[in-house]
Every structure is written in structure tokens, then in C-alpha cells.
Amino acid sequence: MSQPAVSSIHVHPLKAVRGHAPREAVVEPWGLAGDRRWVLVGADDKIVTQRPHPRLALAAAEQLPGGVRLSAPGMDALTVAVPEPRQTTTIEVWSDKVEAVPADRAAHAWWSAYLGTEIRQMHLDDPATRRPIDPEYARPGETVSFADGYPLLLTTLSSLDALNSLIAQGDHADEGPLPMNRFRPNVVVSGTPPWAEDDWSRIAIGPVTFRVAKKSGRCVVTTTNQQTAERGKEPLRTLARHRRFGDQLCFGTNLVPESTGTMRIGDPLTILE
Numbered sequence: 001m002s003q004p005a006v007s008s009i010h011v012h013p014l015k016a017v018r019g020h021a022p023r024e025a026v027v028e029p030w031g032l033a034g035d036r037r038w039v040l041v042g043a044d045d046k047i048v049t050q051r052p053h054p055r056l057a058l059a060a061a062e063q064l065p066g067g068v069r070l071s072a073p074g075m076d077a078l079t080v081a082v083p084e085p086r087q088t089t090t091i092e093v094w095s096d097k098v099e100a101v102p103a104d105r106a107a108h109a110w111w112s113a114y115l116g117t118e119i120r121q122m123h124l125d126d127p128a129t130r131r132p133i134d135p136e137y138a139r140p141g142e143t144v145s146f147a148d149g150y151p152l153l154l155t156t157l158s159s160l161d162a163l164n165s166l167i168a169q170g171d172h173a174d175e176g177p178l179p180m181n182r183f184r185p186n187v188v189v190s191g192t193p194p195w196a197e198d199d200w201s202r203i204a205i206g207p208v209t210f211r212v213a214k215k216s217g218r219c220v221v222t223t224t225n226q227q228t229a230e231r232g233k234e235p236l237r238t239l240a241r242h243r244r245f246g247d248q249l250c251f252g253t254n255l256v257p258e259s260t261g262t263m264r265i266g267d268p269l270t271i272l273e
Helices: 054-058 105-115 157-168 236-242
Strands: 005-009 024-028 038-042 060-064 067-072 075-081 089-093 096-102 119-123 152-156 187-190 202-205 208-217 248-257 261-264 269-271
Touching: 005 261, 038 089, 054 105, 067 105, 075 105, 105 119, 152 157, 157 187, 157 236, 157 248, 208 261, 236 248
Parallel strands: 152 187
Antiparallel strands: 005 187, 024 261, 038 119, 060 067, 067 075, 089 096, 096 119, 152 248, 202 208, 202 269, 208 248
């Protein structure tokens, strides 16, 4: 098998909506530069994702200098600037209480009109201090953006091929094969055996080293077609049969950077431990 290497890189400026696939990205201690620095919350200040709102899959946030450009079906595009430093609001990101800065009211109105309910867009102003990683898997001082729990999510093309082969043998074969965007990774790697990532403890991607925190437990978002917002049964049905670890159905693995630097498509992946 060939040397494992980076096949694609994915940055999602606003959690839960479509991002972009640059040829390179800077790795910061809390994730890829610009990744998931924005989030949507409801009237209760709790995070809003594709779980209850699959139509978010059809919206996009394009990274711009000093902000993001929003687009969605039926909506005029809107540019949202990074808010000036001011008083923060406490929001809930799963079980975490996180301080964040509200975007301009125009962004709140835009999202509220698109989803038909009260929504606000929030910015993570200080990723170095706002949200610690789960201490069970972190070292002191390690933080994360508005990602589900860890700075980067890595998936492999061979594991997706293996999963799609299993889906083809199951009760919902007509739903496959699934594309990688169902899993919303940050980095996709080629040239590994299927499920090889299960056994990694430390890796290097180009000049940057990472600690492998844990396998990635998957949710209903993976059943959402990212082009149509329609939901099916896969891949969760097949993951439940073949990739259950404890109470989680797993695909991909979570990474914590041990260093910083620039990751590029084609960079080799080296297994350190």
C-alpha cells in the first residue's frame, strides 16, 4: 500500500452548514484556522445544528477576510463581519457553557427567516480560553472551537469504501454508496488499510503532530443527504451492526494538535505510535 497522504481538507467556518475545501490550512491548537468559529443558537441559547434542522445542510458559509458570507436557497446572500470585542453571551454547546459574541442583528434576522424560528449567530472570540476539551481526553490548557468535541476530525477513504461495501450488503443498500461529506471531516486521508485509524495513538501530517484522542461517535446528521437535506437510515444502521464501541457508533477519529503549522493536500501521514 502506498504512503498515506492527505486527500482533502475541509473547513466549516459556521458549525452545521456547508464549508469549503482549501488546498491548505493552518493548524492552530484548537483546530484548523477559521473552522467552526461561528455557531447558531436558539432562543434558549442552546446550539442549533442539523439534528433538528436538516435544512442547514443546504446553507453555506464562505470564509472572508474579517467575516463570512452566508448563502442558502431562497435567501439573498449576506456578509457577516466578525463582531467587535464586546460583552459576551453564555451559550450552551452540548454540555459546555461557552462565552461567545453575538453577530450583527442582520445575521440573526437572516437565519430566523431561513429556519422559521428565532436564531442568533455567535462568534468564538477567544478560542484559546473559552472551551476546554473533555478532560478525560485532554491535557491541561487544551481547548476546542465550536466543533463537537475535538479540534480535528480525520477520516480515511478506505474506511468509507469498507463502510459502503457493508451498506451494499444490508437492508438499505439503495441508500449507498455514501459520500464523505456525510461525516463532515476536517482531513481525509488516502493510502491506509480500512479502519487502520482505530489503532493510531500519535500521527504526523506533514510538519504537524497530533495526538489521537478517541474514535468519533456519530449521530443522525450522518443520515442527512447534504445536497437535498433528506434523511435515511444509513450509515447509522450499518454502523450499529459493525462499528459499535460501547454506546457509540463510530466512524473516523478525533485529533488534538501537539504542534502547529500548515497542512496541505498531498502531505504524507506518518504513524508515530
